Amino acid sequence: MQRPVAEIFSQGDEVVTGEIMDTNSAWLSRELTDLGFDITRHTAVGDRLEALVDLLREISGRADLCMCTGGLGPTCDDLTAEAVSLAFGLPLELDADALAQVESYFTRLGRTMPEVNKKQALFPRGSERLDNLWGTAPGFALQGGGCRFVFMPGVPSEMKAMFRRWIEPDLRCRFRLSPARLVVLNTVGLGESSLQERLNQVVLPSEVKLGFRAAGPENQVKLLFPATFPETELDDIVKRAADAIGDAVFAIGGSEEPDSDLASVVGRELAARRSTISIVETVSGGKLASRCAGQPWFHGAVVIPDSAGLHRYFGMAPWDDLVRASTRIVLDSREQGADYALAQIAHYDGDQLHDEAGTVEVHFILSALDGVWRQTRLIAGDIERKRSTATALSFDLLRRYLQKKPGLHAL
Amino acid sequence: MQRPVAEIFSQGDEVVTGEIMDTNSAWLSRELTDLGFDITRHTAVGDRLEALVDLLREISGRADLCMCTGGLGPTCDDLTAEAVSLAFGLPLELDADALAQVESYFTRLGRTMPEVNKKQALFPRGSERLDNLWGTAPGFALQGGGCRFVFMPGVPSEMKAMFRRWIEPDLRCRFRLSPARLVVLNTVGLGESSLQERLNQVVLPSEVKLGFRAAGPENQVKLLFPATFPETELDDIVKRAADAIGDAVFAIGGSEEPDSDLASVVGRELAARRSTISIVETVSGGKLASRCAGQPWFHGAVVIPDSAGLHRYFGMAPWDDLVRASTRIVLDSREQGADYALAQIAHYDGDQLHDEAGTVEVHFILSALDGVWRQTRLIAGDIERKRSTATALSFDLLRRYLQKKPGLHAL
Structure with a gap:
């Protein structure tokens, strides 16, 4: 069976001038490939009306589906609806529901909708509106020549949410797909x-x-x-x-399973046990807390910049041994009433963290109901890599404990 | 003066299926924009001969310059030279110097050149070879229709090195440029x-x-x-x-100034004063600490998930008034010895944070050397938006204080 042909189209001066990286195209391509489409082309053009009109017409003669991002905002450089109108001879019409949605977005913020935003409720005749529950710009979809066009905002979080909620289910119905x-x-x-x-x-x-x-x-x-x-x-x-x-x-x-990352897997185990966790992070610098925040099992975190900070917050001296140091942190976390405490203990200063050639030895400590567990690893790379690695290894210690993997070391 | 028009073209199945992010296009676009080109379009196509031939012909009628990456390797899916040959009717010819370069690359590694690599020394007639001192695949440049095409390997480090060494100087001579x-x-x-x-x-x-x-x-x-x-x-x-x-x-x-985001601007002000700051964040959920971590002025942070957490960590009750609540947090932060303390105080639970339609009233509190300052804002949107907004508004309170803007409220 021939797979339906899809193209990806991004609009925006900030994309063609390279000011921002177009991450939407790669994301959409993976999704569409997994659904069973044959992606043949990505195109990005700037905010120029003729270029947009030309491109829409070109694509309508080549593809069965085109996913478009960007150009739905309220300002003068947001030209998508106008370009579609010109490309396919469809007059722009005011969609009263879309207008109400944009207005209500501002009302919730206690503000009046600026006049310019009215533009975001204008769609080419025959469009199906795609509600945006995550921002101001509604999207729309329509048939242009032999191609179905789907227009979404360029903000990645809004685009992804709309794709999951409205677009993916519709594509499954509309096309004969047989995904690998x-x-x-x-x-x-x-x-x-x-x-x-x-x-x-x-x-x-x-x-x-x-x-x-x-x-x-x-x-x-x-x-x-x-x-x-x-x-x-x-x-x-x-x-x-x-x-x-x-x-x-x-x-x-x-591939369709969302939240298959380590933080989500660990989070589901904690949620199933109705347990809570409190965190002391050093090398990961707030990244660990960011991945936990908003989850019912997250009990709070202390983010410590370096060894001097461990001393300030927990009275921990460089000559303390690991057991003594950990005990203080674990006791402190227990005072806050969490079921588990997860800590990173390391001796380092800011220079060591920034030095790409420098390594930091990190002790990952988990205080659980039945004891205190440890894993020690040398962490290398630039500061971002050190932070990501420390975040993942903290979750991994907890994961190995919760999944009862062999080889955990008691402190 | 009209700027010369440039397009960017990437070849590769791994790009169109979204398996890899095409970072080359954004990089090249920034370079060309800075040089004074007008970038009008990016296109990526997979490894299919007809698609490549069509695209090369299209571009030759539209642009003055086209920068192309990928498709110069030795395998059967590397089709660039063949596509150029077909698109512009230029037979492929063996370049003896290029062959010697590819061979010597293998010799240096102590290996014999596999037969398939001979392909990398075949260029369309009239091409100028671009030596690749950083990998195996040489590039080439030629005139196709009204457009100058420059073909480079897809490996970012090789592409960038070749651009700097050979291509950028050539573009400066070849085109009349005056950057905007x-x-x-x-x-x-x-x-x-x-x-x-x-x-x-x-x-x-x-x-x-x-x-x-x-x-x-x-x-x-x-x-x-x-x-x-x-x-x-x-x-x-x-x-x-x-x-x-x-x-x-x-x-x-x-545009060329890096680090012009709010966190960097505030960070420079703090660094210039040799001041330190300690943080209590609620709604931003670790995002604020992540932006500060690794900086010499960052003194530590406490990340609190919700109102219950404010009670656990600071004994703050919902019926406490703002002054009383803030005082405790500020005193606690001062104990740790920072010059400034920045806190978000809000009464909410996890559901309110996750509810896309729900808002949270956040008090941003700054304790400085000369008093305690406050800004109160209603924060809306999904959890990610609430977190980003709370992060930015925390920095903004500090920024207004440091830049001595009028209109700050004392607590």
């Missing part, structure tokens, strides 16, 4: 080359495609199976791949 | 539509282009002036625009 089956093994703590080496021992049939997605300490191994691949054979291959990688695998799932 | 001047007004707390409304009162000459870049609570107003625009008139326009927007403007600069 993607199985993702989520791993933590192993680099791409280590993963590749461990997987070399697994013999894959030629029609199964192996891929990797490196994202720092959390890396994904992707197995892409044809739609008609036998189920039992698939299960067997996935099991052999997971065994080859070992306990670095923390979750196995399809 | 971009002035950016960085603002906080005003939406795009409010900015547009305030700027409506400033009359701009038609050759000055006004643009916006929305990034949540921090929004940029961009004024693009032609290269020959008179300096005093430029200064006057920038001043009138800044006055129209008012004290929401926190920094004015050119």
Whole structure:
């Protein structure tokens, strides 16, 4: 079966001049590929009416689907609706519901809608409105020539939310898709080359495609199976791949499963136990708290910049041994009434953190109901990598404890 | 003077399927914009010969310059040279020097060149070779129709090195360039539509282009002036625009200035004073600490999930008035020895934070050497937006204090 052809189109001077990285296109492409579309082209153009009109017409003759982002705002450089109107000869009409939505967005903020925002409720005749519950700019979809166009705001969070809520279900109904089956093994703590080496021992049939997605300490191994691949054979291959990688695998799932990152996996385990956790973070510099905040199991965090800070907040001296130092932090966290306390203890200063060639030895400490557990790792790389690694390894200690993995060290 | 028109073209299945982010396009666009080109379009296509041939012909009729990345490797899906040959009717010819370079690359690694790599020394007739001293794939440049095409490898480090060494100097000679001047007004707390409304009162000459870049609570107003625009008139326009927007403007600069975000601006003020700050954050959920961590002026943070947490950590009850509540937090922060303490105080629970339609009233409190200052704002949107807004408004209170803006409220 021929897959339907899709193109991706981004609008904005800030994209063509390189001021911002167009992350939307890559995200949408992955989603559409997983759904079973054949993506043939990405195009980005600036905020110029003729360029937009030309491009829309071009695409309408080439693709079955076009996903468009940007250009739906209230200002003079937001030209999408006007361009669509000109490209396909559809007059702009005021959508009363869209107007009410934009107005209510401002009302909730206790403000009156500025006159310029009225523009955001103008759509080409025949459009289907796509409500934006996450921002001001509603989207719309319509048929232009042989192609279905879907127009979304350029703000990634709004675009993604609208895609999940309205667009993805509609695409599944509207197109005859037979997606390949993607199985993702989520791993933590192993680099791409280590993963590749461990997987070399697994013999894959030629029609199964192996891929990797490196994202720092959390890396994904992707197995892409044809739609008609036998189920039992698939299960067997996935099991052999997971065994080859070992306990670095923390979750196995399809691509459509959202929240398959380590923080979400750990969060679900905590939520299921109705447990709470309090955090003391050093090297990860607020990143760990950011990943926990907003979750019912998050009890609070202290973010400490360096060893001097550990002394200020917990009276911890550099000559304290690990047990003594940890005890103070654990006791302090327990005072706040959390079920678990997760801490990073390390001796370092700011220069060491910033030095790309410098390493920091970090003790990850978990105080649980049945004891205090520890994992010690040397962390390297630039400051961002050190922060991400420390964040992932904190979650990983908790994950190994909650999933009852062997090899945990008691303090 | 009309600026020469440039397009960016990326080749690769991994780009169109979203497996990798095409960072080359944004990088090249910034470089070319700074050189004085007018970038009109980015296009990415997969590894298909007809698609490549079509695209090369399209671009040759539209642009003066096209920068192309990818497709120069040795494998069967590397089709660039073949596509150029077909698009412009130029037979492929073996370049003996290029072959020697590819061979010597393998010799240096102590290996024999595989036969497939011979392909990398085949160029369309009339090409100028671009030596790749940083990898195996040489690039080439040629005239196709009215357009100069420059073909570079897709590996970012090789592409950038070749651009700097060979391509940029050549472009400066080959094209008559006079770069436009971009002035950016960085603002906080005003939406795009409010900015547009305030700027409506400033009359701009038609050759000055006004643009916006929305990034949540921090929004940029961009004024693009032609290269020959008179300096005093430029200064006057920038001043009138800044006055129209008012004290929401926190920094004015050119596009090339890095770190012009609010956190960096505030950080520089703190560093210049050799002051330190300690933080209590609620709604921003670790985002504020993340922005401060790693900076010498960051003294530590407490991240509190909700009102119950304010009670646990600071004994703050919902019936406490703002002065009493703030006093406790400020005293506690002072105990840690920081010069400033910045806190968010709000009464809310997790549901309120997650509710996209729900708002939270946040008191931003700054304890400084000469008193305690306050700003109260209603924060709306989904949890991510609430967190970003609370982060920006915390920095903004500090910024207004440090920049001695009028209108601060003492507690």
